Amino acid sequence: MKVRLDPRTKLYMILIVSAIVMMSATTPLLWTVRIIMTMIPILLLIAEKRYASALRFFMLYIIAIVLTFYFLSADSTGLLKALLTGYCGIVAQFLPALITAWYVVRTTKIDEFMSAMQKMHVPDGITISLAVVMRFFPTIKEEYASIRDAMKMRGIALADGNIIKMLEYRMIPLLFSCVNIGDELSAAAITRGLGGEVKRSSVVELKMSIADYLLIVGFTVATVIFVFFKYVKR
Numbered sequence: 001m002k003v004r005l006d007p008r009t010k011l012y013m014i015l016i017v018s019a020i021v022m023m024s025a026t027t028p029l030l031w032t033v034r035i036i037m038t039m040i041p042i043l044l045l046i047a048e049k050r051y052a053s054a055l056r057f058f059m060l061y062i063i064a065i066v067l068t069f070y071f072l073s074a075d076s077t078g079l080l081k082a083l084l085t086g087y088c089g090i091v092a093q094f095l096p097a098l099i100t101a102w103y104v105v106r107t108t109k110i111d112e113f114m115s116a117m118q119k120m121h122v123p124d125g126i127t128i129s130l131a132v133v134m135r136f137f138p139t140i141k142e143e144y145a146s147i148r149d150a151m152k153m154r155g156i157a158l159a160d161g162n163i164i165k166m167l168e169y170r171m172i173p174l175l176f177s178c179v180n181i182g183d184e185l186s187a188a189a190i191t192r193g194l195g196g197e198v199k200r201s202s203v204v205e206l207k208m209s210i211a212d213y214l215l216i217v218g219f220t221v222a223t224v225i226f227v228f229f230k231y232v233k234r
Contacts, residue, residue: 007116
């Protein structure tokens with residue numbers, strides 16, 4: 001079942017998860033709270049029928065958690081184990097915020113985002129910058145896929161194993177595309193009247209649903225529990 005969340009709820013999720021990942025989890029309870037908070041955006045991705053993204057994030061996170069707790073440790077000896085320990089620690093620490101941000105970017109329309117920011121009375125400078133960023137990265141992903149397909153059609157996908165040529169054939173066109181995409185997004189923002197003196201209207205009507213309130217309450221309770229057991233009850 002598809003769950004339609006208000007953009008304000010999604011922004012609150014990013015804020016809470018980003019705050020939680022900045023605080024280290026040192027007990028099984030704190031790790032449980034963090035894992036549950038990580039699973040929520042993955043389940044929301046599944047509800048949006050984005051199964052591939054949900055599966056990739058789930059496998060990457062679970063593998064990092066399993067390796068960190070059952071096969072590796074902070075005092076692991078050997079260069080490979082030390083590097084793997086650091087990598088898994090970074091993934092387990094920061095991937096929850098990445099998953100949440102990915103969900104928000106892939107499931108939020110720009111007009112909904114702009115309307116939500118306007119309701120929260122956020123300055124236009126911040127709103128326009130975030131809106132451009134939200135459209136920039138998905139567009140770059142599509143552009144890179146097009147460049148990759150063009151290289152395959154020309155038979156130079158691997159560039160005969162030459163890493164320098166691989167970077168040249170893919171990164172140089174991508175860099176030029178980034179410049180053009182940035183100009184196009186800026187022009188589109190100006191054309192739509194963003195940043196003008198007149199208050200911008202919107203055909204999108206945002207309304208908080210039961211799912212929004214449940215997620216807000218759930219994330220708030222999880223944050224209180226995390227902070228209480230980490231800093232108050234030691």
